Amino acid sequence: MRYIGPDFYNITDLLTEEELLIQQTAYDFVQEKFTPLIREHHRQGTFPVELVPQMGQLGFFGASLPEAAGAAAISNVAYGLIMHELERGDSGLRSFASVQGGLVMYPIWKYGSDEQKQQWLPKLSSGKVIGCFGLTEPDFGSNPAGMITRAQRTSDGWVLNGAKMWITNGTLADVALIWAKDEDDVVRGFLVEKGTAGFSAPEMRGKLSLRASVTSELILQDVVVPNSAVLPNVEGLKGPLSCLTQARYSIAWGAIGAAVDCYETALRYAKARKQFSKPIAGYQLTQAKLVDMLEEITKALLLAIQLGRLKDLGKMDFNQVALAKRNNVRIARDIARTAREILGASGILDEYPVQRHTMNLESVYTYEGTHEMHTLIVGQKITGLNAID
Amino acid sequence: MNIIVLVKQVPDTEAKIRISDDGKHIDESSIKLVVNPYDEYAIEAALQLKETHGGEITLVSLGPAGAVTALRTGLAMGADKAVLIKADDSRFMDSQTVANHLSKVIKEREFDLILGGKKAVDTDAQQVGSLIAMDLNLPIITAIVELDLNGNQVSAVREVEGGAETVTCQLPAVLTCEKGLNEPRYPNLRGIMMAKKKTIEEKEISDGGIAVEIVSMEYPPQKAEGQIVGEGPDAVPELVRLLREEAKVI
Numbered sequence: 200m201r202y203i204g205p206d207f208y209n210i211t212d213l214l215t216e217e218e219l220l221i222q223q224t225a226y227d228f229v230q231e232k233f234t235p236l237i238r239e240h241h242r243q244g245t246f247p248v249e250l251v252p253q254m255g256q257l258g259f260f261g262a263s264l265p266e267a268a269g270a271a272a273i274s275n276v277a278y279g280l281i282m283h284e285l286e287r288g289d290s291g292l293r294s295f296a297s298v299q300g301g302l303v304m305y306p307i308w309k310y311g312s313d314e315q316k317q318q319w320l321p322k323l324s325s326g327k328v329i330g331c332f333g334l335t336e337p338d339f340g341s342n343p344a345g346m347i348t349r350a351q352r353t354s355d356g357w358v359l360n361g362a363k364m365w366i367t368n369g370t371l372a373d374v375a376l377i378w379a380k381d382e383d384d385v386v387r388g389f390l391v392e393k394g395t396a397g398f399s400a401p402e403m404r405g406k407l408s409l410r411a412s413v414t415s416e417l418i419l420q421d422v423v424v425p426n427s428a429v430l431p432n433v434e435g436l437k438g439p440l441s442c443l444t445q446a447r448y449s450i451a452w453g454a455i456g457a458a459v460d461c462y463e464t465a466l467r468y469a470k471a472r473k474q475f476s477k478p479i480a481g482y483q484l485t486q487a488k489l490v491d492m493l494e495e496i497t498k499a500l501l502l503a504i505q506l507g508r509l510k511d512l513g514k515m516d517f518n519q520v521a522l523a524k525r526n527n528v529r530i531a532r533d534i535a536r537t538a539r540e541i542l543g544a545s546g547i548l549d550e551y552p553v554q555r556h557t558m559n560l561e562s563v564y565t566y567e568g569t570h571e572m573h574t575l576i577v578g579q580k581i582t583g584l585n586a587i588d
Numbered sequence: 589m590n591i592i593v594l595v596k597q598v599p600d601t602e603a604k605i606r607i608s609d610d611g612k613h614i615d616e617s618s619i620k621l622v623v624n625p626y627d628e629y630a631i632e633a634a635l636q637l638k639e640t641h642g643g644e645i646t647l648v649s650l651g652p653a654g655a656v657t658a659l660r661t662g663l664a665m666g667a668d669k670a671v672l673i674k675a676d677d678s679r680f681m682d683s684q685t686v687a688n689h690l691s692k693v694i695k696e697r698e699f700d701l702i703l704g705g706k707k708a709v710d711t712d713a714q715q716v717g718s719l720i721a722m723d724l725n726l727p728i729i730t731a732i733v734e735l736d737l738n739g740n741q742v743s744a745v746r747e748v749e750g751g752a753e754t755v756t757c758q759l760p761a762v763l764t765c766e767k768g769l770n771e772p773r774y775p776n777l778r779g780i781m782m783a784k785k786k787t788i789e790e791k792e793i794s795d796g797g798i799a800v801e802i803v804s805m806e807y808p809p810q811k812a813e814g815q816i817v818g819e820g821p822d823a824v825p826e827l828v829r830l831l832r833e834e835a836k837v838i
Contacts, residue, residue, distance in 0.1 A: 200657050201620055216657065217780055220664060224774050258777030271777035 204283075204459040207497050213504050214276065221277040225284035228257060233288045238549050240411040244404070246291060247411075248329075248371060255326025259285070259296055261304035268308045268316070269324040276507035279452030286453030287460045289552075290559035291412030293453040297567075298367045299323060301445035303330030303376055306388060309441070310433035315390060319374060331372035331400075333363035333417045334439045340365075341572050342588075343378075344436055348419065350379040350387060357429065359389060359398075359422040365566070369400040369415025376430075377419065378439050388430035388438055397422040408562040410555075444517045447567050451506060451523035454531035454563060455499050457556045461531075461538035462492045464553055468542050479541070488537050495530040502526060518580040525573035532560040589643035591634045592694055593667065594704035594716065596624045597651050597658035601709055607805045613679045614710070614805070623658045626705025628772035629765035633735055634703050635666045636770065641737065644668045646697065650689055651678045656788055663783035664775030670788045682800035683711075687719030689793055695724065699760060701742075706731040706764040717764040727757035731766040 200219040202211045203226050211219065236247050254260065263278035264270035286293035304323050307315055322328040339345045348361025359379055369375070375398070377389045391398055397420040402413055430438070466489055469480035479485045506523045509515040535557040539546035546553050564570055575587045599605060603619040623631070634645045647662045647670040649655050655678075659670040673689050675681065681689075694702065702721075707714040714730075721728035733752075734745035740759045745752050747766065775783070817826045831838045 216660060217784060220657075220661060220775065220780050220783075221777060223661075224776070224780065228774055256776060257774055262777050271781050273777055273781060277777075 204455075204500075205462060205493055205496060207493055208501070210497075210500055210504070214280075215274070218274060218277040218280060221273060222280035222284060224257065225259065225281040226287070228253070229284050229288040229292070233292060237289050237292075237411060237552075237555075241289070241549060241555055242410075244406070244410045246295065246371070246413050250292075251295070251326040251329060253326070254296065255324060258324075259300075260324050260326060261300035261308070261320075264300075264304060264308055268304065269320045270304075274507065275448070275510040276504055279449070279503055279507050282449040282452040283456035283459070285456065287456035289411050289555065290453065290457060290563050291409050293449065293456070294367050294409065294412050297446045297449040297453070298332055299326075299330055301449055302332035302442045303374070305445045306332075306376060306430060306433070306438065306442050307390070310388065310430040310438060311390075312427070312431050314427065315430070319390070323374075328373040329368055329371045331366050331368040331375045331415070331417075332439075332442065333366050333369075333375050333377040334443075335363060335365050337362060337364045341569060343439065344386075346378065346380060346386070348377065348379040350381045350389060352382065353423075356423060356425040357389065359391065359419045359424065361419050363417035363419075365403075366400070366415045366417050368413055369417055370402040371413050372400065375400070375417055377417065379419075385434050386436050386438065387434060389424055390428045390430070391419070391422060391424055395422055395424065408558045410558075440517070443567060444520050447517075447520045447524040448506065448510065448515075450563060450567055451520065451527045452503050454524075454527040454560070455496060455503060457560060457563075458492070458496050458499065458527075458531040458534040461535045461553050461556050462489070462496055464551055465489065465492070465538035465541040468545070468551075472543075485541060488541060492534045492537060495534060499527040499530050518577055521568065521573040521576040524568065525570055525577070528560065528563050529570060532557075532564050535560050589637065589641045589701065590697070590699045591637060591643060591645045592697065592699045592702045593627070593630050593634050593645060593647050593662070594690060594702065594720075595627045595631070595647045595649045595658055595662055595670075596705070596708045596710075597621050597649065597655040598624045598708055598710040601625065607807065611804045612802050616679075621654065621657065623661050624705050624708045624710075626707060626709070626765055626767070627662075628705075629767065629769045630703040630705055630763075631662050631665055631667060632770045632772040633763075633765055634701075635773070637701070637735075637737060638666075643700070646671065646699075648690060648693055649673065650675055650681075650686055652676045659788055660783055661775060663786045663788075664780040665773055666775075666779055667786075669786055671791060672788055673791045673793055675793055680798065680802070682798055683713045683715035684719055684800070685798055687716045687723060690716065691720050691723035693791060694720065701759055702726070702762040704762070704764050706766050717762055721762040724762075726760055726762050728762040728764070729755045729757060730764045732763055733766050733768040735763065735769065 240247055258271045259281055261270050262273050263275050266272045282293050285296055307319050323330055334343050336346050351358045373393050375391045377391050378386055380386055399418045400415045402415050469485050470478050472479050502523050538553045539557055579585050600620040600622045606615045608615040645667040647659050647667050649659055650673040656672055704717045729744045731746055732744040733747055736743040742761055743756045745754050817823050
């Protein structure tokens with residue numbers, strides 16, 4: 200068994216037998232069940248929701264959480280390899296899993312009450328229910344501290360008012376984790392069930408990126424929830440930010456999968472496509488492009504593997520995640536564009552995955568912390584000076 | 589009900605095959621090796637029988653040390669234990685020798701049923717299942733596409749030219765599996781993690797008695813490049829002309 204991808208540095212030797220087997224399982228699932236569907240879903244702007252229970256059965260959601268959370272407790276590198284394979288399929292598929300595992304199961308596991316864990320974790324992990332995460336607002340993206348969604352305490356619960364935007368899985372979700380400020384401006388998390396009066400989640404249309412992923416607004420108008428809906432064990436922005444660290448970790452891995460798909464498609468194409476006297480892979484300009492792609496993928500993988508090992512040891516911090524998300528998404532975005540160049544006109548057809556990845560990675564570049572915000576996070580870490588505000 | 593499943597590790601059917609320098613076997617050093625696809629049907633059939641009738645599933649494989657990965661995959665799918673008959677030179681063994689070694693190990697165990705793929709996709713010999721049945725003096729039904737078990741009575745369907753035949757026999761028996769019998773499950777993450785804790789027993793053998801030897805291997809002849817004569821109905825006359833005058837097939 201070997202790492203599935205360009206293994207120029209014998210990266211296989213850095214992975215355990217289980218990690219390789221887990222990558223193989225995720226690879227087989229995506230290639231056999233998802234890839235045949237993606238072109239049509241991308242055209243129609245829909246997500247293959249019927250695959251969610253299958254992914255749950257395989258154990259993909261929140262898989263690196265402890266066994267007590269209903270997860271398989273796999274290593275963080277193995278989890279990363281699943282994300283790598285899901286995003287080789289499509290960034291929308293990986294986004295779904297990142298949200299379900301990192302942004303919904305993780306906070307319920309980390310900050311929820313025992314009742315909340317029992318009520319939601321088994322169903323989320325098996326894919327019987329879908330979750331979403333409501334932090335970003337129309338006017339507050341990079342600056343979530345400015346959120347205006349409010350939670351007002353009543354005699355026996357809370358009333359929520361506000362609006363969220365750019366929420367992956369919003370319209371599909373059976374449960375939404377809504378972050379809102381209470382009267383003392385303290386950010387708290389609320390589990391709001393689909394169908395609660397005053398709560399709606401209209402889908403956002405017209406996306407030219409992540410088309411095979413549902414993105415929604417969440418509208419909260421005098422939404423009444425009981426005290427049991429509040430995540431009891433977290434207060435303040437560190438709650439949602441800790442979740443973002445989980446999701447960013449999965450993006451750092453996922454982006455490599457998209458890059459690998461683009462690289463392998465371009466390499467295959469360049470070896471088969473003849474112009475003038477020989478395959479275009481035989482020309483120096485094409486070789487330079489392919490070598491740059493391989494080089495960046497290899498470095499990104501090594502970064503992700505070490506990040507995962509640190510996470511397994513409990514030594515990873517958010518600055519390191521910021522660097523990996525920043526680097527790996529940037530290289531993936533560049534690789535997708537370069538792959539499109541190599542494919543020439545064929546590159547713009549959805550017969551090939553390249554242009555779809557190119558479009559998707561535009562979103563990935565700016566979501567879960569824009570490239571610029573990650574630059575400033577790492578900048579602050581190394582200089583000790585805050586350049587954000 | 590105790591089931592033995594025969595498992596072989598083979599090159600991935602999508603792998604680019606390279607013949608070794610001595611010209612007698614396939615160079616496996618840089619290709620991906622997987623569970624023989626027909627053996628996956630056998631594992632899945634065993635898992636389904638276990639779900640209904642209970643019992644234990646033991647995988648048995650003969651191969652080099654690396655074949656342990658194929659067994660680990662089968663354990664991750666849900667088999668209970670595994671035996672690897674370790675033979676670094678297994679690629680040179682003929683079917684009879686392989687079957688003898690497997691039979692010897694199987695004989696030491698209690699079993700009701702032996703399942704295997706109808707063939708291994710690398711050697712394509714289609715012999716090991718039948719030879720084991722002969723060694724152990726058991727009934728065999730080959731290339732089954734349906735399987736039903738009622739008490740001790742096996743009922744299986746085989747595809748035959750232009751139709752299907754239903755065959756029955758009593759347990760213990762050997763059954764070899766054909767594509768279409770079932771859809772093998774993916775090993776799920778919990779299964780993969782649990783497989784780590786399952787034991788793989790290893791047995792050493794000395795070869796001995798190879799009667800059939802591969803003399804040489806050759807690549808298939810390269811296909812000539814196709815010719816596109818045009819598109820749509822307009823291309824038909826030219827196509828007919830070429831088929832008649834150049835290919836001389838009509």
